[in-house]
Amino acid sequence: MADTVLPQAGPVDPSGWTCPLPLRDHPRVVMGHGGGGALSAELVENVFLPAFGDGPVLAALGDSAVLDPGGARIAFSTDSFVVRPLFFPGGSIGDLAVNGTVNDLAMSGARAAWLSCAAILEEGVETALVARVAEAMGTAARRAGVQVVTGDTKVVEAGHGDGVYLNTAGIGLIPPGVDIRPQRARPGDTVLVSGEIGLHGVAIMSVREGLEFGVEIESDCAALGTLVDAMLAVTPDLHVLRDPTRGGLAASLHEIASAAGVGVTLQESAVPVPPPVANACAVLGLDPFYVANEGKLVAFVPREHTDAVLAAMRAHPLGAAAAVIGECVADHPGMVVARTAFGGTRVVDLPIGEQLPRIC
Amino acid sequence: MADTVLPQAGPVDPSGWTCPLPLRDHPRVVMGHGGGGALSAELVENVFLPAFGDGPVLAALGDSAVLDPGGARIAFSTDSFVVRPLFFPGGSIGDLAVNGTVNDLAMSGARAAWLSCAAILEEGVETALVARVAEAMGTAARRAGVQVVTGDTKVVEAGHGDGVYLNTAGIGLIPPGVDIRPQRARPGDTVLVSGEIGLHGVAIMSVREGLEFGVEIESDCAALGTLVDAMLAVTPDLHVLRDPTRGGLAASLHEIASAAGVGVTLQESAVPVPPPVANACAVLGLDPFYVANEGKLVAFVPREHTDAVLAAMRAHPLGAAAAVIGECVADHPGMVVARTAFGGTRVVDLPIGEQLPRIC
Incomplete structure (x- = not known):
């Protein structure tokens, strides 16, 4: 149940991502990466923070992100992403997770400002693959002009997930006079x-x-x-x-x-x-x-x-x-x-x- | 791949939940409940909306909820919930999903106001069980004084989930002068x-x-x-x-x-x-x-x-x-x-x- 068996190294990551030192002994996700301890912290610090740009709000790593919308009306939306395969011609689950929620907000006329990112990882998935997904999310977020400001990681046993499931929720600001529904x-x-x-x-x-x-x-x-x-x-x-x-x-x-x-x-x-x-x-x-x-x-x-x-x-x-x-x-x-x-x-x-x- | 096989009725639900008419032929979740069509709509209308209280913002069923925080600073948080078993002494995954995010917001001194709810359902799980989880969430939300205002449902094949996974994201309002971190x-x-x-x-x-x-x-x-x-x-x-x-x-x-x-x-x-x-x-x-x-x-x-x-x-x-x-x-x-x-x-x-x- 605990991570007693050290998983073996996976195949070399095609993206050329180099596993940082603290993750080196864990090329695959173990249950402990979802346990809220040192392994969880390593995954967040080495994979998610670099990918999402390490801005001041996210880097604060509080239980929630503190934001100041300045009195505007806000739009709020969420979607989970379970696409397979994780990478496909023209995009990836990471692109979908950002663009999907940005677009749901845009459909209220709201300009997306802040995203949350929650990952449900399957025990045994390569950490390098998780890093590629995170990188894709970070790139998509920068392109869309939205900041990932809070997140969560859970790990489920092999056979109870499918590599990576993502959820994003988003907050967008609605310009005055806009009422689209x-x-x-x-x-x-x-x-x-x-x-x-x-x-x-x-x-x-x-x-x-x-x-x-x-x-x-x-x-x-x-x-x-x-x-x-x-x-x-x-x-x-x-x-x-x-x-x-x-x-x-x-x-x-x-x-x-x-x-x-x-x-x-x-x-x-x-x-x-x-x-x-x-x-x-x-x-x-x-x-x-x-x-x-x-x-x-x-x-x-x-x-x-x-x-x-x-x-x-x-x-x-x-x-x-x-x-x-x-x-x-x-x-x-x-x-x-x-x-x-x-x-x-x-x-x-x-x-x-x-x-x-x-x-x- | 599509829902060609009509699943058989599951055991009688211990909570006494009665399957509404449109769901009667689907006592278990089929892939189509995640397809964005009529089956998805039936699940949302018969299970999630009644459980979450059917307030005006949620009932609008837009891609996002439109909210007016009135110029306050806001806190924003997310968590996924993968607990097993789904029901345990003193609570359920539905209680956790509400209280977990409400508490993350409270740890910034924010009073939780709005929640999103995203469910990843496993094909074959009893719709009555999903209804019990939704009901637990609704009850917990009312008790915590927070509104579920937007949501999402995805379905994954049997063997790629574990009944019900939930994600909530929440927005809370931070009183003036509070700076807790x-x-x-x-x-x-x-x-x-x-x-x-x-x-x-x-x-x-x-x-x-x-x-x-x-x-x-x-x-x-x-x-x-x-x-x-x-x-x-x-x-x-x-x-x-x-x-x-x-x-x-x-x-x-x-x-x-x-x-x-x-x-x-x-x-x-x-x-x-x-x-x-x-x-x-x-x-x-x-x-x-x-x-x-x-x-x-x-x-x-x-x-x-x-x-x-x-x-x-x-x-x-x-x-x-x-x-x-x-x-x-x-x-x-x-x-x-x-x-x-x-x-x-x-x-x-x-x-x-x-x-x-x-x-x-």
Whole structure:
């Protein structure tokens, strides 16, 4: 039960990470790394603090981070991340853990400021792998302009986890005058998407199943804070923002239609589905509308601001392929209906369960 | 991969929880409960929302909760909970998840206001068990005066989890003039503990190992917010507060000594160790100083306020057995030294690893 057996050294880490002296005898995680003692402290000091930049708030290593939001309204969000594999084309569980929570905050119009990071490690996982994940988180956090300020590590026995599970919670500041939430969708709103859909889910599935589609499909994993800033610079009166992750575009539009009691009509041909995603979905039996994205957003925008918001999105690297894909209507409340390229219509159902498990 | 096999009904739930209609065909968790579709929504609506009280912020079910802290300084903390068994004498993983984060915030002098709750469920766990855990969290949150305002659910395949893992993050408001952190320990400070130590760890071990000690030992799991309020009412100038969880009293005092560059001297006989804990520790080969607590705190208090703070603690139900156990000294910085009942001294080392794995 205690760490009586000294684990053997794992394979050389492909990232070239050098195990610091105190961890040298523990190339793999042992139960004691979650025990709150010297081993826990070594893991935090050698792996997490260097990766997260060792700022004054985190370095204080208090039970909680003390923050001063200066009287602003704040947004607060959490997500756990159980994706496998941990590293995939275009990203990693560490990127997802940062960008996922940054994006959830951005969907309230909030600029992410502070993150927590909690890891559940499986006994026996290489410490070098944990270090690579931490490094990926730190890099993603710096890129997104957010600080990791508090954290926690637990270790579970081999066979009760899967290498690394992460949780992040985040606090973001909401600019004055901004009120973005699903309930604000109104008939007449234009529905926009910030770019090509389906990339994250297909990237995960292709690497997980060892499939080749002629071209490597990379996850779109990205932090959307600056894109939302650019949109808010046009008008603070965006009605709804949503990042179509699990359940894809279909689930996001359903949640909005249901929350606001409105209908959504899509122009199927207007939804940007890149050919490699379309091909992969055909092979895998998936519908791109249901496939997860990790660097895209859907926006419900008042008609009078649509052109300007779309222009601002297209001027941003993460919105270059932004498009108007439909509109919000008073008809069929709670339903999403797509007009097909052939002039017909089809109902876009809410997915029942899991099309692609452990995608994030 | 998808939920093609309908799981069979589990045993009748001992709590008498009745499975609501939409969950009736799913007495056990399937991968689809983590998929972001209709099954996920059913789980949230039937299990988590009723348990957490369905307040306006949570019920909005946005990607993040929008909060208005009114210009106060805030504390932010996170912890994951992997305790087994999920229910134990005196509490459950749900109680721990609420009280653990409430207490981490209280150790900054912050009154917990908002919690997030993220669950990692193992495929196949009974939905009734998830409901019992959620109910325990909801009850603990109401008791602690904190609101669960945002959440997340993920599902991992059987064999990659252990029923239910929880994560909470919390935001608390820090009253003006309060600055409580390990770095503020000063030679001359009195060291107090709020009550008897070792109860949580021994309760978990006894039920896990099926041991009997003549008397059932119950976890001390409790939320310490109101106790801290009572102490702050005496003086805002408390120097350090710490809840001695993993690693016990020894690890907490070590962290403080190390952070502040001071020494700590304990009167071993002054530390309240209840006889059943002392007996159990003797049997199990444990040292009570290293055993986890979940409803106790250690305080470093300026000498001139000690009597009044101690009286305030003793007047509170969670501090009835509070005691002065030692003092902060300029000698042996970073070290904790105990004076034994026989007049000798011993060094209280920082634990290396895990004495009791998965205690919280």
